[in-house]
Amino acid sequence: MSLPSPFPWIRTRFGWLAGLPALGLVGVATAYLAVPSIEDQIARAAAEVARGTGDGQPEPWLRVSVQGRDVVAAGEAPHAPDREAALGRLAGIQGARRLIDRTGLIEEASPFVWTVERPAIDRLESAGSRPAEIGAFELAQRLKPALPRAATLEDRTRAARGAPPDFPDAAAYAVERLGDLTTGSVATVNDTVISFRGEAASLAAYDAVRTALAHPPEGFSLGSVEILPPVVADLRLTVERRPDGSLELGGHVASPEAREAIRAAAAETADGGAVDDRMQDARGARLDGPTLAAHLLKIAALLHEGRVAYEQGRVSVSGKALDDGAVGEIEALLREGLPSGIEAGTIALTARPIVPYILRIRRGAEAVALSGHLPDRATREILLNRAQIRLFRESVQDRSRLAPGAPAGFAAAVATGLDALMTLASGEVTLTGTSLRLSGTSLYPEAAARLPRTLSAAMPAGWTATVSVSSGEPVVRLDPQECGRRLAERVAGHPLRFAPGSTALAADFYPVLDAVAALARDCPSERIEIVGHLDAPNAKPAEADPVAAEAARESAPKPKPASPRKDAKPAQGDKKDDKKGGKTEKVEAKPPQADKPDIAPSETGTDLARARALAVIDYLQKAGVPLDRASIAEGAVPLTERQGIGLALRS
Structure with missing residues (x-):
């Protein structure tokens, strides 16, 4: 049995308080369920306002979002009234607490700049201006195929007028290039100029970017391109020598400057052969590429065919060396002189048999x-001396090697080919086995036409000669006054004086006479007249030193008498002195004979001066001056030893 409450009045007066918690729970539940409904209503109303701004536009310009009961408006209105109308409708949405206005007006952008950046591997961000004529959604759809795999594009641009034609093509081109670059890379479209800054993700990506940059979209050009090559942990550098003398460069190069230095060194090593540059730009450990390449090229120059490679810190060589001596030279280069920190690797070489025996001599503008x-x-010393006495400004670069196996008559064939080469403005003579080939450019058509005949006749027994010589550039015709002035310049300060009693040309004659022969080409209407000189009073002829005479014969050009053309007049001197028995004597100098000394003690006075003039005429004719364009000056008195040989032009 329950006991009666001692305070029945409390239950009667305060019993209603027991229902307050339940009432509170009902209120909270009602509020929780009611707020989302209000936010949804606000969002639906705001979206309706945004859709209404699409009339007459590519797509609605207004973008809205709802944060609680706050409405956030963004976008660029085409006109101020459109903007005010849209904001007014948003402000009137029932239940909205606050309107946050982030809208603007479409303006003219000049310059029109759009940028896209890759802040993360899976995200791109665009900023700047986008064309007002193209909606944000449509532009995003057009850029989507160009995005890197699994990457999204976050658009932070503002609509503006003034975009260049075909802007979407340029934007897609820029976005696609970022797919080959690492994070932090940026592309910019500034009107019609596209620029890039960043770092390639890999060697393949770097090559792909370089290829694509060569073909920007039509109507656009490239501006600043600052794309670093990728970082490579194991740098390589290779030189491959081909049998034709050409070189292939491979591996990695750190900068454009290093590439140019390596290519220049390779071109010198190839000595006229092709250089195939297949090096890839890369960054890595500190390595002096040009210095290392110079060492590799020294080794490659000793190969007929093969490969020199720097890989994993070592230099290795394989292939066929030029000869037995080259094998030892390569081994020495690997033992000594390698750059610091680089070791010698494997050597796999065989000596190439020297068959056929080959020598090349090339004459250029400088060497x-x-x-x-x-x-x-x-043979080398005789050949070098023979070349040097005929050169004025050019240097002689000797890359020849010594090895047995030369065919019979080799020395004589080399001397004959070199003499012919020295008459050309530029060219090359190649001896292969017992065949000689001469090619190049002559200053005179007459000399070019004469060389095939004279060279073949001068070859040693068993040798053949092939000539391919052109007559060079068209003749530049100078007036007589200018011709005379230039002749005076060429002979001024360079008197041509024969040794006492001698008719042999001295070494310092050749540059002057070559210059006179070149001038005759530009003065086709002028004849060159030569006057010999006498010896000084009481001058004693030099004693014929057998060694000196032999050296002079080896170094002096040996002209071959050319068959006179039917339409060419022989060069003549004083007609009174030339007539013997009613016949005219041809003024054609005789080449020095091996069995005769260069000293002519029997000739004195006028006869000696005349013989000297004939020696000069002979040289000019061999240098290409036509037979009827160089002769002894008629009736001229021989000059003194101090005056030297006289040269003059006559119309």
């Missing part, structure tokens, strides 16, 4: 270069 093989030092 005469020798490459190939010579039988001994004596």
